[in-house]
Amino acid sequence: MVSAVTYLSGEVSLSAVLEIEGLRKTYRSRKRGVRHALDGFDMRVEAGQVHGFLGPNGSGKTTTLRTLLGLIRPNGGRMAILGQELPQALPAVAGQVGAIVESPQFFPHFSARDTLGLLAQAGELPRQRVDEVLELVGLRDRAGERVKTYSLGMKQRLAVASALLKNPKLLILDEPANGLDPGGIREMRGLMRDLAAAGMTVVLSSHILGEIQLICDSVTIISLGRRVAFGPVDEVLAAHSQGAVRVRLEAVTDLPQAAETLTRAGIRVTAEPDHLMLAGVDKPAAVSRVLAEQGLYVSELTPVAVDLESVFLELTATAPVPGQHRQVDQSMKVGEPGSGATTGGWGA
Ligand SMILES: Nc1ncnc2c1ncn2[C@@H]1O[C@H](COP(=O)(O)OP(=O)(O)OP(=O)(O)O)[C@@H](O)[C@H]1O
Numbered sequence: 001m002v003s004a005v006t007y008l009s010g011e012v013s014l015s016a017v018l019e020i021e022g023l024r025k026t027y028r029s030r031k032r033g034v035r036h037a038l039d040g041f042d043m044r045v046e047a048g049q050v051h052g053f054l055g056p057n058g059s060g061k062t063t064t065l066r067t068l069l070g071l072i073r074p075n076g077g078r079m080a081i082l083g084q085e086l087p088q089a090l091p092a093v094a095g096q097v098g099a100i101v102e103s104p105q106f107f108p109h110f111s112a113r114d115t116l117g118l119l120a121q122a123g124e125l126p127r128q129r130v131d132e133v134l135e136l137v138g139l140r141d142r143a144g145e146r147v148k149t150y151s152l153g154m155k156q157r158l159a160v161a162s163a164l165l166k167n168p169k170l171l172i173l174d175e176p177a178n179g180l181d182p183g184g185i186r187e188m189r190g191l192m193r194d195l196a197a198a199g200m201t202v203v204l205s206s207h208i209l210g211e212i213q214l215i216c217d218s219v220t221i222i223s224l225g226r227r228v229a230f231g232p233v234d235e236v237l238a239a240h241s242q243g244a245v246r247v248r249l250e251a252v253t254d255l256p257q258a259a260e261t262l263t264r265a266g267i268r269v270t271a272e273p274d275h276l277m278l279a280g281v282d283k284p285a286a287v288s289r290v291l292a293e294q295g296l297y298v299s300e301l302t303p304v305a306v307d308l309e310s311v312f313l314e315l316t317a318t319a320p321v322p323g324q325h326r327q328v329d330q331s332m333k334v335g336e337p338g339s340g341a342t343t344g345g346w347g348a
Contacts, residue, residue, distance in 0.1 A: 019044050062174065125165055173203070210308070240306050244304050245281045267280070
């Protein structure tokens with residue numbers, strides 16, 4: 001584990017493996033105009049953590065990761081990995097960063113062992129590392145079979161194995177659980193925890209929020225190119241659990257009117273099929289009073305501990321859909337009515 005201690009603004013903190021401050025990236029195209037994919041984005045990941053990077057489609061996750069890896073040039077801000085400024089230090093830190101940002105393509109007629117052997121040779125890594133990573137990702141027993149016979153989950157594990165070959169200090173994975181069945185997801189979760197326990201820092205983006213809540217020590221949530229929440233998972237949940245209340249009505253058909261009434265009363269409401277979730281409620285009695293005044297009668301009013309999915313919904317005003325990508329664009333288009341609004345989404 002990286003054990004260095006850094007001094008920030010007079011405070012002692014653990015060493016940050018990854019630091020991003022005020023990162024900006026603007027895409028310009030004749031057809032779509034100017035878009036701020038990253039609009040002053042901040043992120044900090046401490047050593048030895050599994051860190052979840054969450055955001056709706058089009059919120060800027062891939063742009064952030066591609067910028068970090070030197071594949072895209074930012075328009076402003078600063079980035080550092082292992083205390084070294086990027087992109088200047090990229091050649092120096094590249095050997096300590098393993099990443100899968102886009103699904104890697106493998107030769108279909110090669111086996112996993114041949115594929116990794118070739119990559120190890122190209123990277124001048126010891127051959128024994130191939131068997132170590134095959135064991136780590138649980139592919140050892142099928143390592144001699146051709147990649148074209150592999151399931152999506154096995155290809156995903158091969159991709160992770162290829163990123164682990166150089167025994168990186170920082171592992172960056174974009175949607176590692178994509179295409180995995182529940183058993184595969186559980187194995188991947190165990191692998192991430194084992195890697196972190198061995199001192200590796202893991203950053204993973206995912207749309208499977210329940211998984212992130214189980215695996216990750218800390219999270220960053222991005223929306224419209226800006227950080228909207230960050231910190232240890234339990235602290236983020238605690239901060240958003242204050243005043244969270246579940247409301248059921250005698251008549252389910254009254255829910256839309258109740259949602260409207262409560263929203264008008266200044267309460268944040270998320271509608272679920274058979275109940276409403278409210279946020280920031282100081283006095284639950286006020287909720288039943290406001291509703292009763294409209295002839296809407298409450299059958300349940302329960303304070304609840306929120307999960308990461310509810311926090312994500314509240315902060316980004318949209319629900320994640322596993323496996324869906326870029327069907328709705330969350331980035332701001334400059335000059336568009338509503339640019340700068342805090343909502344985005346998958347809705348279309
Ligand atoms: N090469 C590009 N040219 C123009 N716009 C781009 C380009 N790449 C990304 N964008 C835009 O930048 C915004 C952020 O995209 P990005 O891919 O970083 O989001 P994301 O959070 O990774 O989304 P997803 O979860 O769908 O992968 C989107 O509006 C996207 O359309």
